[in-house]
Amino acid sequence: MATHDSIGSQDRLAVDGGSPVRREPLLPGWPGGLLIGEEERAQVLDVLESQSLFRHYGPRPRRKTAELERRFAEIMGARHALAVTSGTAALISGLAALGIGPGDEVIVPTYTWVATVGAVVALGAVPVFADIDETLTVDPRALEAAVSPHTVAVIPVHMRGAGADMEPILSAARRHGLAVLEDAAQAVGGMYRKRRLGTLGEFGVYSLQYHKVITTGEGGMVVTDDPRLFERAVRYHDQGSARITELDEVAPGGNPLLIGVNYRMNELTAAVGVAQIERMDWIIARMRAHKARLVASVAGIKGLTVRPIPDPDGDTGATFIFSAATAEQSGRFAKALTAEGVPVSVAWTSGQHVYYHFDQFIERRFLSRRHCAWDCPHYRGKATITKGQFPRSDEILKRAVHFDIHPLFTDQDVDDIILALHKVARALL
Secondary structure, eight states, rough: OOOOSSSSTOOOGGTTTOOSSSOOOOOOOTGGGGGHHHHHHHHHHHHHHTTTSSSSSOOOOOOOHHHHHHHHHHTTSSSSEEESHHHHHHHHHHHHTTTTTTTOOEEESSOOOOOHHHHHHHHEEEEEOBBBBBBBBBHHHHHTTTTTTTTTEEEBBBBOOOOOOOOHHHHHHHTTTTTTEEEEETTOOEETEEEETTTSSSSSEEEEETTTTOOSSSSSSEEEEEEHHHHHHHHHHHHOOOOOOTSSOOOOTTTOOOOOOOOOOOOHHHHHHHHGGHHHHHHHHHHHHHHHHHHHHTTTTTTTEEOOOOOOGGGOEEEEEEEESSHHHHHHHHHHHHHHOOOOOEEETEEESOOOOOHHTTTTTOTTTTOOGGGGGGGGOOOOOTTTTTTTHHHHHHHEEEOOOOOOOOOHHHHHHHHHHHHHHHHHH
């Protein structure tokens, strides 16, 4: 393994015209996607040959969607699981099942994917941002400070493969009588204190989009232990749902038919998921092993700090994130490291995930003039979004350097990343 001191002081950085550590591209951050193979092929062909691509009926149904739901619930340790068309559909289905709507506030972290915020607004409710801390997940103290008389739910987001600090979040939610919907889209299979992420709140939602730990291309999952909430989610996702074949039990008294949408997963999508779910723990184990080497390598570099994680044992290992002392240093480090053949980005400048700065929310851009959210007559709160409103989050995200880890990295790949880290650190720090 390369060390900081072993890099010659005359070794010129690639960004300054020197030779890069690595010329062959590293595998991109598509863990499950690049593992698609014979198992997925066999599952998909089984569905195609059955001519039964719809979950509810066909000439020879294979029931892959139901199989995926059963297996996902089993692996996650949840009572119920529902397969839907995307992580966004999972968010909206869970929030709708909780009764979220106009007049309600839902707390979301400043660092998340757009769907977390958009799902709240899609239901006519108001997203209220709360600062993150150095874990890059919501600061429990900021979350509690954001609670108002209009708050009905919180969405802790398990960002970049690692869980938020759920114990204080759950405690705050209980004190204020708030529902908790965990957004585990970027941390499928991760854990918090020996429980799978997504199983600690009223709902957990997941994405199976191509960039995620496991993938179906597009797709999502909803889990809960509450049969009444599960039935509401099932009915909502399937046009109010006269068909309830997804239910292995009906809540006492049942939920009446209602007006819903169509977020049903199809059998081809589910077939890929049936194969992918069996790869999940292997994928996580490999990514964690690679990340452990990278974390250990940075420990000897003065001036860099590895992202702290509330429960390191539950980390999926999907990303390696570190920070320099200043935004300027992080920016220079990211540029130089990328030139060495290790593509990284600064969270702030990557063009994503800082939606508290995005004009579509600040300016409340809706396709319909009648879509309200902040302007609903039911809403009596005072939540707003303005640029510069969260300087603490800004400062953290401007220093955070992000790198995706793939389970198929070789030992040589990791050696090269470590060599590049030390080369750049010696020159810049």
